[in-house]
Amino acid sequence: MAMTLRDIINKLLRRQRASASTARERLQLVLAHDRSDLSTELLDQMRKEILEVVAKYVEIDVDEGAVSLETEDRMTALVANLPIKRTMSGQIKLKEPINKSEENPQETEDKEQNS
Amino acid sequence: MATDTRVILICSGKGGVGKTTLTANLGISLARQGFTTAVLDADFGLRNLDLLLGLENRIVYTAQEVLEEECRLDQALVKHKQEANLSLLPAGNPRMLDWLKPDDMRRIVDMLKEQFNYVLIDCPAGVEDGFKNAMAASQEAIVVTNPEVSAVRDADRVIGLLNTNAIKPVQLVLNRVRPKMMANQEMLSIDDVTDILALPLLGLVLEDEQVIVSTNRGEPLTLNSLNSPAAKCYLNIAKRLQGEDIPLIDPLEESSGFGAKFRRLMQTKIF
Numbered sequence: 137m138a139m140t141l142r143d144i145i146n147k148l149l150r151r152q153r154a155s156a157s158t159a160r161e162r163l164q165l166v167l168a169h170d171r172s173d174l175s176t177e178l179l180d181q182m183r184k185e186i187l188e189v190v191a192k193y194v195e196i197d198v199d200e201g202a203v204s205l206e207t208e209d210r211m212t213a214l215v216a217n218l219p220i221k222r223t224m225s226g227q228i229k230l231k232e233p234i235n236k237s238e239e240n241p242q243e244t245e246d247k248e249q250n251s
Numbered sequence: 252m253a254t255d256t257r258v259i260l261i262c263s264g265k266g267g268v269g270k271t272t273l274t275a276n277l278g279i280s281l282a283r284q285g286f287t288t289a290v291l292d293a294d295f296g297l298r299n300l301d302l303l304l305g306l307e308n309r310i311v312y313t314a315q316e317v318l319e320e321e322c323r324l325d326q327a328l329v330k331h332k333q334e335a336n337l338s339l340l341p342a343g344n345p346r347m348l349d350w351l352k353p354d355d356m357r358r359i360v361d362m363l364k365e366q367f368n369y370v371l372i373d374c375p376a377g378v379e380d381g382f383k384n385a386m387a388a389s390q391e392a393i394v395v396t397n398p399e400v401s402a403v404r405d406a407d408r409v410i411g412l413l414n415t416n417a418i419k420p421v422q423l424v425l426n427r428v429r430p431k432m433m434a435n436q437e438m439l440s441i442d443d444v445t446d447i448l449a450l451p452l453l454g455l456v457l458e459d460e461q462v463i464v465s466t467n468r469g470e471p472l473t474l475n476s477l478n479s480p481a482a483k484c485y486l487n488i489a490k491r492l493q494g495e496d497i498p499l500i501d502p503l504e505e506s507s508g509f510g511a512k513f514r515r516l517m518q519t520k521i522f
């Protein structure tokens with residue numbers, strides 16, 4: 137996210153940031169959705185299923201996982217950011233045979249802005 | 252007979268962003284430069300291009316009567332009083348909303364192409380039939396927007412539709428730019444809007460009270476008030492449309508005087 141000198145000064149002074157930055161970010165988010173014909177429900181559904189599939193193979197941090205639409209130059213990409221849990225020795229934690237992928241509650245809603 | 256007529260759709264998605272004002276001013280400017288120009292009012296449900304051009308009392312026929320052979324094209328065309336190169340054609344009147352189909356639009360534009368260098372189509376707001384009909388007859392487009400979230404969002408919708416319908420080039424006009432607000436970062440910047448919409452910028456138009464005065468009179472700024480800030484912008488747009496390389500005005504420059512330098516410093520992108 138781009139920051140201008142004014143943004144930084146506002147931040148230091150704990151003033152509200154200039155509204156143009158907010159406008160820009162809100163637009164980028166809303167347009168990513170507008171440009172794909174996916175409804176929010178469909179996107180959420182897809183997000184859930186992607187997380188479930190990945191969770192079958194590796195242990196992911198469901199709370200940190202995010203699947204979102206990002207857009208640049210009128211191209212929209214589906215971007216999945218799914219941090220994989222590591223073991224103490226630093227290895228990727230593979231999924232234990234028992235299937236417990238059912239328990240991923242509403243991890244989806246407010247995870248869109250971690251870019 | 253004109254060859255290589257350019258048929259340009261002037262559209263926006265959102266209403267009230269300045270399509271009709273741009274159409275009128277561009278029409279006058281192009282006519283001034285010696286091009287025969289027709290402005291086609293495709294927003295005939297709520298027509299007001301005639302008002303902006305001061306031609307409201309001279310409309311007798313519309314494109315409908317031409318297509319139904321109740322009159323000739325030259326009877327329906329309303330020639331501008333001062334700019335003989337400019338003519339207005341209303342596509343219809345407010346009572347015939349459902350009448351026009353894409354094919355009708357194509358037929359009438361084909362007739363206009365016979366005798367004009369430019370055909371500018373003033374498009375209705377929205378992305379429904381009125382827009383689609385007007386798009387059917389167009390080759391290229393100018394998308395008008397304002398530096399506001401809702402206008403930019405709607406412009407994006409329209410650009411998507413123009414792209415799928417192979418309209419090109421599609422260029423952007425950013426209207427109602429307020430240099431001070433932009434400088435204070437309380438308004439989306441020019442870069443913000445062009446980056447988000449990923450369109451080449453044909454020009455920007457400053458917010459200008461004179462626009463209202465000119466509508467009151469039915470005389471577009473480019474006709475008699477060439478020194479007003481918006482008129483200069485419209486003239487530049489007309490020139491760029493011909494491929495002339497006219498530099499953009501810098502809105503920060505416009506908000507000159509005391510704070511300008513400081514504001515520019517404050518806009519420096521840090522990361």
Ligand SMILES: Nc1ncnc2c1ncn2[C@@H]1O[C@H](COP(=O)(O)OP(=O)(O)O)[C@@H](O)[C@H]1O
Pocket residue numbers: 263265266267268269270271272273426427428456457458459460462463466481
């Ligand atoms: N650059 C400008 N500065 C000030 N007012 C403007 C400017 N451009 C348009 N307006 C005003 O905005 C209103 C809508 O303009 P109009 O051209 O009719 O928009 P549209 O055809 O897109 O609906 C009008 O009242 C007009 O006078």
Ligand SMILES: [Mg+2]
Pocket residue numbers: 270271272294299
């Ligand atoms: Mg209009």
